[in-house]
Amino acid sequence: MDSALPKGIWFAIVAAVGVSMLGIHYSMKSADEVPTEEPVGEVADDVMKGEPVRVVLDPGHGGGDGGTVVFSLLEKELALDISMRVRRALERDGIRAVMTRQGDRDVELAERVELGRKHPGVPFVSIHLNRYKSASVRGAEVYVMDGKPVPLPVVKGYDGQKMGGSELHWTSGNSANQGFFDRRSTTLGTQILAAMTDGGDLENRGVRQRKLFVVEHAPPPSVLVECGYLSNPGEARKFSKAAFREKVAQNIAKGIGSYLEEAEKNPTYGFTRDSTLGEAVLTIK
Numbered sequence: 001m002d003s004a005l006p007k008g009i010w011f012a013i014v015a016a017v018g019v020s021m022l023g024i025h026y027s028m029k030s031a032d033e034v035p036t037e038e039p040v041g042e043v044a045d046d047v048m049k050g051e052p053v054r055v056v057l058d059p060g061h062g063g064g065d066g067g068t069v070v071f072s073l074l075e076k077e078l079a080l081d082i083s084m085r086v087r088r089a090l091e092r093d094g095i096r097a098v099m100t101r102q103g104d105r106d107v108e109l110a111e112r113v114e115l116g117r118k119h120p121g122v123p124f125v126s127i128h129l130n131r132y133k134s135a136s137v138r139g140a141e142v143y144v145m146d147g148k149p150v151p152l153p154v155v156k157g158y159d160g161q162k163m164g165g166s167e168l169h170w171t172s173g174n175s176a177n178q179g180f181f182d183r184r185s186t187t188l189g190t191q192i193l194a195a196m197t198d199g200g201d202l203e204n205r206g207v208r209q210r211k212l213f214v215v216e217h218a219p220p221p222s223v224l225v226e227c228g229y230l231s232n233p234g235e236a237r238k239f240s241k242a243a244f245r246e247k248v249a250q251n252i253a254k255g256i257g258s259y260l261e262e263a264e265k266n267p268t269y270g271f272t273r274d275s276t277l278g279e280a281v282l283t284i285k
Ligand SMILES: [Zn+2]
Pocket: 060, 061, 067, 068, 075, 128, 129
C-alpha cells in the first residue's frame, strides 16, 4: 500500500483497532457468561417432581461449544430444542426425565455422565446433529458401546439397582461367570431408531458401536442419537422447522417409551447369553 503515513503510525493504528475489537469481543463474552442458578439435572418447572426419574436426556454441546454449524443452524440450539420437546412428550406419557442442561451453557462430559450415574439403569439419551464432508449423506444413526461380557458377580449387583422391586440374580452351571452380555444400549438404540425412521421422515443408518465418552461412561442403557445431517441441504431445511423437530422428538420419546415398557416389566430385557456355554438359568428374586 502506498501511503503518506510512516510505517510506525500504520502499525499503531492497526494495533489500536485490534485492541478495541478484542475489548468488544471480551465484554460480549463476559456478558454471555453470567452464571445461571440452574443446577445440572434439576428442572425449574419439573411438573413431575417426586416421581422416579426414568430417563436422563443429554442435549449435546452448549455454551462455548456450539457443535456443528451449518448455514445458520447451530447444533447446540437444535439439540436443546429437540431434547426439551422429547422431555415434554415423555411427560405427556407420565414419564419423568431430567436433563444435563436446559439452557445455553457449558457442561463438561464428566458432568453429563455423572447425572447418568445418579440414575443407573435408566435410559441415558444424548441428542446431537451430524455433519459430513459429503452433502449427500443423510439420515439418523445411534451410537452405543455395549455387548461386553457381564460376569456373574457384576450382574448380581449390577449398578446396585433394583428393578420392579426385585434384584437380578443369575444362576447356572459351571460357566456361570461367562456368556452373559449386556446389550441394553443396542436394544434401546434400536427402539429409538425404529420409531424415528418408521414413517420415512429419516433414513435409518443403523445402531453403531463407537467409543464415545458419554456412551462409554454413562451406565447402560446409554445411547447417542445423531438425529440427522445438517450438511445435507434437504435435512438442514427440515430441521430448521419446529414442526419437524417436534415430530422427531415425539418419535424419540416413543422409542424410549417402548424400551421402558419392556425393560420395566422384564429386568433381563437387553441381556443376552451365549448359548454355546451350556445350560444356564436366570432367576429373579
Ligand atoms: Zn454433536
